Amino acid sequence: MRNPVFKLFVAFLVVPALSSIALAQGRGSRTVPPGFVAEGVPKMPNPPGPAPKRDLSGAWVGPQSYKLGPAAPMTPAGEAQFKERHAYLPNGLRLDNGELPPSNDPFITCDPLGFPRNLLAHAISMRGGMLFGSAPNRILIAYEQQRVWREIWTDGRALPKQVDVKGAPDSRYYGFSVGHWEDDYTFVIDTTGLDERPWIDEVGHPQSSSAKIQERYTRVDQYNMKLTVTVDDPKFYTKPWTAMTADLYWMKNQEFSESFCIPSEGIEYRDSLTKPSGIKVVK
Amino acid sequence: MKRKLLVVFLFAVGFLSLCGAVMAHHGNAAYADTPTEFKNVTITKFSWANPHTLIYFDAKDARGNVVNWTCESAAPQALRLIGWTKTSFGPGDVVSITMYAAKNGNPAGRLNKVVLADGTVLHDTQLGGDGGGKTRYDPDAEPKKK
Numbered sequence: 001m002r003n004p005v006f007k008l009f010v011a012f013l014v015v016p017a018l019s020s021i022a023l024a025q026g027r028g029s030r031t032v033p034p035g036f037v038a039e040g041v042p043k044m045p046n047p048p049g050p051a052p053k054r055d056l057s058g059a060w061v062g063p064q065s066y067k068l069g070p071a072a073p074m075t076p077a078g079e080a081q082f083k084e085r086h087a088y089l090p091n092g093l094r095l096d097n098g099e100l101p102p103s104n105d106p107f108i109t110c111d112p113l114g115f116p117r118n119l120l121a122h123a124i125s126m127r128g129g130m131l132f133g134s135a136p137n138r139i140l141i142a143y144e145q146q147r148v149w150r151e152i153w154t155d156g157r158a159l160p161k162q163v164d165v166k167g168a169p170d171s172r173y174y175g176f177s178v179g180h181w182e183d184d185y186t187f188v189i190d191t192t193g194l195d196e197r198p199w200i201d202e203v204g205h206p207q208s209s210s211a212k213i214q215e216r217y218t219r220v221d222q223y224n225m226k227l228t229v230t231v232d233d234p235k236f237y238t239k240p241w242t243a244m245t246a247d248l249y250w251m252k253n254q255e256f257s258e259s260f261c262i263p264s265e266g267i268e269y270r271d272s273l274t275k276p277s278g279i280k281v282v283k
Numbered sequence: 284m285k286r287k288l289l290v291v292f293l294f295a296v297g298f299l300s301l302c303g304a305v306m307a308h309h310g311n312a313a314y315a316d317t318p319t320e321f322k323n324v325t326i327t328k329f330s331w332a333n334p335h336t337l338i339y340f341d342a343k344d345a346r347g348n349v350v351n352w353t354c355e356s357a358a359p360q361a362l363r364l365i366g367w368t369k370t371s372f373g374p375g376d377v378v379s380i381t382m383y384a385a386k387n388g389n390p391a392g393r394l395n396k397v398v399l400a401d402g403t404v405l406h407d408t409q410l411g412g413d414g415g416g417k418t419r420y421d422p423d424a425e426p427k428k429k
Contacts, residue, residue: 040363040364257359257360257363259333259360260333261333262332262333265330265332265333265334266333266334268330268332268337269332269334269335269337269355272337272339272353272391273335273337273353273355273391276353276385276387276389276390276391277313277314277385277387277389277391277392278313278385278386278387278389
């Protein structure tokens with residue numbers, strides 16, 4: 001870890017992440033221009049129409065105005081997992097004296113974000129898109145970042161009781177999901193069978209493969225939707241907790257751009273810019 | 284060991300694409316405190332890429348030799364919001380570039396702004412302000428300049 005080259009790599013990861021989250025928290029953000037609900041998010045004509053019944057279809061942008069955690073106290077097993085994780089935000093979104101800690105955040109290696117972390121980080125710029133669509137017996141949700149998608153079964157099937165044991169399915173980065181309409185405007189998704197490698201959040205909270213994650217999407221009106229994500233994971237936490245609450249807004253042009261981790265572009269950046277510039281961001 | 288480090292880097296930089304509009308806050312100490320203007324230089328390549336957009340251009344040095352410079356700006360996600368596109372300019376275009384050059388004397392640096400042949404001004408997000416001293420570009424606070 002003392003290798004300066006390695007430190008440079010880590011530094012490239014940390015500062016932008018801090019900055020992103022700082023803006024997400026409302027610090028240092030620019031004024032929202034007229035006609036926008038947030039930077040880069042055009043406002044829809046007012047007043048919004050009523051929410052259509054049992055329909056989330058379309059492209060949404062967010063999360064807007066989100067709140068994360070706080071996480072519930074962890075069990076010893078959860079603490080053990082958490083100890084192994086070295087976040088780039090170990091001090092709660094604060095960068096101390098420019099020191100950039102080494103991190104093993106899977107983000108760094110461009111590993112899949114996994115669910116539920118992708119609900120936040122697919123749109124860490126706060127302008128990410130998520131597209132609700134449908135197929136027979138299921139609702140599909142596609143995410144702008146890395147163009148990943150999930151399928152939410154609505155045919156009444158049961159979730160797997162176990163994963164990664166004989167006779168059971170393999171765990172997945174995005175888990176197994178089923179959904180139902182609680183009423184005409186709230187769609188509830190239950191997910192389990194998660195791969196344990198992804199982190200739930202930027203801090204590094206763990207998730208077990210038996211965790212039960214619930215998302216509640218409530219369509220408030222034509223252009224606004226509210227999301228609540230709860231985590232029930234007795235293996236790693238002493239009680240259920242709310243991982244995120246957020247607002248989603250209707251995407252005006254219904255079209256989102258691509259956003260990928262592309263290692264070759266990183267190589268070009270390193271070789272063409274940072275090396276010649278002699279950039280040093282870590283002591 | 285070197286191979287391992289390379290692998291770490293490869294993956295590491297990919298992460299930056301996730302950081303969106305504000306991913307550029309790194310290492311500005313390596314750049315001069317005052318910008319340099321390069322008038323009527325020729326673009327040789329425009330990499331609309333993560334983690335940072337890169338502008339390559341040829342400029343003559345004091346002895347008349349052509350030097351190829353590399354200038355970084357923000358990520359595409361950020362630049363799109365302030366009027367840039369992947370085709371804003373390209374190889375062969377003659378533009379004027381104001382940038383904060385690397386202190387070590389190598390032909391690299393961070394953009395302040397590009398002025399296209401038709402007078403359009405494209406700012407950097409992080410160091411694109413017109414207030415001097417590496418100020419951030421704030422389109423809401425600064426009048427747009429042609």
